[in-house]
Amino acid sequence: MKGGVRRFGSADRRLLPEGRLAGPMPWVIAIMMFLTVLAAAAGLGLGGAARSLGADLGNRATVQIVEANPDRREAEARRAVALLENQAGVAKVRRVSDRDMAALLEPWLGSGGLDSDVPVPAMIDVELSQATPPSLESLRAALVQAAPSARLDDNGQWLAPLGRLMNALKWLAIALVLLMIGATAATVVLAARAALDTHRSTIEVLHLMGATDVQVARLFQRRIALDALFGGGVGLAAAALVLFAIGSRVAALGSDLLGSARLPALGWVLLVALPVFGVVLAMLVARGAILRALGRML
Amino acid sequence: MSFSLREGGFYFLTGPSGAGKTSLLKLLYLAQRPSRGLIRLFGEDIVTMPRKRMPGFRRRIGVVFQDFRLVPHLSAFDNIALPLRVAGVEERDLEGPVKEMLGWVGLGHRATARPATLSGGEQQRVAIARAVIARPELLVADEPTGNVDPEMAKRLLHLFDSLNRLGTTVVVATHDLHLISSIARAEMLRLDRGELLDPTGALRHPPRRAES
Numbered sequence: 269m270k271g272g273v274r275r276f277g278s279a280d281r282r283l284l285p286e287g288r289l290a291g292p293m294p295w296v297i298a299i300m301m302f303l304t305v306l307a308a309a310a311g312l313g314l315g316g317a318a319r320s321l322g323a324d325l326g327n328r329a330t331v332q333i334v335e336a337n338p339d340r341r342e343a344e345a346r347r348a349v350a351l352l353e354n355q356a357g358v359a360k361v362r363r364v365s366d367r368d369m370a371a372l373l374e375p376w377l378g379s380g381g382l383d384s385d386v387p388v389p390a391m392i393d394v395e396l397s398q399a400t401p402p403s404l405e406s407l408r409a410a411l412v413q414a415a416p417s418a419r420l421d422d423n424g425q426w427l428a429p430l431g432r433l434m435n436a437l438k439w440l441a442i443a444l445v446l447l448m449i450g451a452t453a454a455t456v457v458l459a460a461r462a463a464l465d466t467h468r469s470t471i472e473v474l475h476l477m478g479a480t481d482v483q484v485a486r487l488f489q490r491r492i493a494l495d496a497l498f499g500g501g502v503g504l505a506a507a508a509l510v511l512f513a514i515g516s517r518v519a520a521l522g523s524d525l526l527g528s529a530r531l532p533a534l535g536w537v538l539l540v541a542l543p544v545f546g547v548v549l550a551m552l553v554a555r556g557a558i559l560r561a562l563g564r565m566l
Numbered sequence: 567m568s569f570s571l572r573e574g575g576f577y578f579l580t581g582p583s584g585a586g587k588t589s590l591l592k593l594l595y596l597a598q599r600p601s602r603g604l605i606r607l608f609g610e611d612i613v614t615m616p617r618k619r620m621p622g623f624r625r626r627i628g629v630v631f632q633d634f635r636l637v638p639h640l641s642a643f644d645n646i647a648l649p650l651r652v653a654g655v656e657e658r659d660l661e662g663p664v665k666e667m668l669g670w671v672g673l674g675h676r677a678t679a680r681p682a683t684l685s686g687g688e689q690q691r692v693a694i695a696r697a698v699i700a701r702p703e704l705l706v707a708d709e710p711t712g713n714v715d716p717e718m719a720k721r722l723l724h725l726f727d728s729l730n731r732l733g734t735t736v737v738v739a740t741h742d743l744h745l746i747s748s749i750a751r752a753e754m755l756r757l758d759r760g761e762l763l764d765p766t767g768a769l770r771h772p773p774r775r776a777e778s
Contacts, residue, residue: 566596
């Protein structure tokens with residue numbers, strides 16, 4: 269006979285009689301994992317959207333020449349473009365072409381193109397230098413001198429509250445994920461204690477035969493890990509279905525703003541890693557709870 | 567009370583119900599620790615012994631519980647194999663000894679039966695087989711033949727006797743006078759109202775390695 273602490277073999281896994289899906293724990297973990305994956309996906313998507321907004325629009329401004337007379341409008345637009353191109357801190361200036369304007373206005377004015385009777389402002393996209401952005405007030409003052417009908421809109425100004433909202437939602441999602449992890453750990457502790465109580469007589473017999481706490485804990489750890497793996501897999505699969513469904517609805521809306529909240533590839537990897545993390549967490553928490561409880565036995 | 571058991575001795579512990587036999591046995595097989603007093607087992611003080619050292623000591627003790635305490639979800643084979651598995655014996659090495667032990671207690675044909683489908687006597691035989699399978703240095707049995715017929719009781723006692731001849735110290739709590747008289751060299755400890763009496767002089771043996 270060999271001494272020392274040994275693992276129980278596959279035959280001894282039968283020591284715990286109930287099947288792995290007999291109790292509610294796998295389903296509770298599945299629900300927890302479902303909510304965790306959704307919260308994590310929301311956090312990742314909103315984080316990506318906030319970054320995308322900041323990168324795409326935060327350093328941009330739009331100049332509108334609101335002049336009903338087409339000739340004066342054209343002249344002011346040219347002067348405004350010329351002025352902007354020579355301003356320090358302006359990285360790129362692009363006059364929005366008539367074709368692009370027609371495309372932008374098509375949802376409201378139809379596909380007949382721009383009617384010369386409809387006074388449509390001339391628009392100029394301005395990309396500001398990220399390193400040395402200009403003062404928008406001085407830029408606005410210079411523009412008005414060169415083109416009195418010019419209006420300067422700072423995209424970052426109206427996007428900032430949206431960005432802050434997205435950031436707040438992202439942190440809320442992260443907090444939800446952490447709360448879910450805590451709740452899952454608490455569930456595992458309760459399940460481990462319940463399992464110990466259920467099998468107390470078997471554990472006492474094992475102890476009296478010389479089984480160590482680690483040997484006994486392994487029996488429970490393995491079972492709880494299987495429960496967590498099942499729950500994690502089911503929760504992830506359900507959450508993935510929901511995410512795909514939401515993704516297809518968002519794609520159908522054709523909204524650039526909502527579309528920017530898509531999950532990056534790394535995000536999907538993180539979501540798939542969540543159940544694996546859940547299994548490891550469940551095993552460690554169960555082991556700790558069981559060893560503490562066994563330590564109080566004789 | 568104060569007493570010592572000789573290594574390799576065979577002891578019957580008797581006394582009326584409620585005299586404290588089972589409590590004394592629980593102290594012997596480390597199911598309880600005394601709140602005061604001194605108990606030395608295998609040469610070491612087990613009262614102050616750290617808890618983590620207990621499993622190693624318990625593996626040296628075989629126990630036949632009065633209520634059998636078989637694991638209800640395991641077959642007779644798996645119940646008997648339990649001490650070997652706890653000790654880390656490989657599966658391929660335990661099949662032979664367990665089958666042999668099943669044969670010894672007359673349950674070769676009930677290897678796959680679960681405790682609930684076994685009679686009281688059969689359960690008791692499984693409990694005895696489980697207690698002796700790992701050839702313990704100390705065998706503690708609490709009313710081990712209470713549920714078996716006289717023929718089987720004799721056979722089981724012969725098993726204890728064989729183990730004892732191989733060096734195992736045996737302590738059997740029983741009321742059965744026939745059982746006590748069947749092992750001539752056995753010594754008797756009589757417990758009555760918390761007092762340990764010594765009708766055969768067993769307590770005069772000085773303590774050696776296996777002691778309590």
